[in-house]
Amino acid sequence: MKKIIGVFIVLLMSFNGISAQEECDTPIAVLMAERIDGMNEVQQEYLRSKMEQLIVSQGISSDFFYTQFFLTADVVGMQNEAVPTIPASATCQCDIILKLVDRAGMKTMATQVVNVRGAGATEEKAIRNAIRLINPQNKKLLDFIKGAKGKVLAYYNQHTVQIVSQAHRLGGLEKYEEAFNLLASVPECCNRYDEVTREIIAIYPKARDKIGENYLKKARRIWTANQTGAAAGEACYWLSLIDPKSSAYSKAESLYAEIKGRVQVEVQHEMKVYDDNVDLVKEQINAAKEIGMAYGKGQQTEINVIK
Structure with a gap:
């Protein structure tokens, strides 16, 4: 009986630790390049907003700005096609590559490639519908964000002392x-x-x-x-x-x-x-x-x- 209680307590502590980590706000910003090939400013802003929805769904605040870690995106293989239907329509297909980047040295810490496809009455709507697939319902993306959050928390667990020391130096200046x-x-x-x-x-x-x-x-x-x-x-x-x-x-x-x-x-x-x-x-x-x-x-x- 004591052994069962002991195991229960360990499991409860582990669960609480996991819950605390999941609820812990993590400094990951969403930053976009000035220009993404194949997308206009409106489409890039829509992609940024979908990425923010994704990280917020995992308990990450979107209020962080100048942070060491950020999520960005690249788009490759953009293919737009007009479909000769009545009425006319269009399709879009591309790979969206999400990247967790460490600003110190601009190192990519993790990547996730998502092939997205969209269709619509116009090319603009087709691209928008493709971007819409970057969302919290995508399990592959959720797992990626959870992994990214874990990497960032591990970094801070390891480097908190150095960060405090650097802040102390800045305070002295x-x-x-x-x-x-x-x-x-x-x-x-x-x-x-x-x-x-x-x-x-x-x-x-x-x-x-x-x-x-x-x-x-x-x-x-x-x-x-x-x-x-x-x-x-x-x-x-x-x-x-x-x-x-x-x-x-x-x-x-x-x-x-x-x-x-x-x-x-x-x-x-x-x-x-x-x-x-x-x-x-x-x-x-x-x-x-x-x-x-x-x-x-x-x-x-x-x-x-x-x-």
Whole structure:
């Protein structure tokens, strides 16, 4: 009986470990080359959106931007054919090659080739219907994404210490946003994630004022250049990231009030408000992740096709 209970506990622990890994958000972005042979911009954007649906179905956030690992696609052997029917129709056939790429050295870590076929009233519709086969119902693709996620998690389990060390160095150089971007990329289910949180807590109080001043300057520059609804939204986005304890907060509040008073549209982003009831450590970790993600949005994301 004891042996059975022991086996049950081991199985339960294993199941919980697998569940935690499956639910763990993994930093894999979807990036496309500037140009894919045989596809126009609309078709490329549709392929990108289908790839995002695929990774989101496996618990991977599509919010990551500048990450070390990304999923991209190449298209080869595009064959379009007009079918002489009444009414006229068209067919499309090609291989879509999905690739998991490590940005460090631009190394391809895994590939999956999918032969897709589509038909439609026009060539445009035929290509779209072919791309539609890149979806979460495709078991081969799901297995590929699960494998890619496993490779990325294995990498972070192995390299968390080096990542924390690099972030510590960046923090010492006052490159706080870059440090937070690096730390935000580490999945919470990694074996040594507690070292990530300790580093964030160590850096954050030093970074708060400088980052707040930088974001205030960005917001002012955006708002001064163009006082439109779009500019208001962008400026308020940067203001919303400023910590209530930052030395820039009071000036940010004044600018925020000015913007809201000038524009006739609803401003999506609200200023942070300090709350004594919120766990300070958790608040700092979440704020650092937001800063890291914001930094990532501003980085170069265009790529060439990775062979």
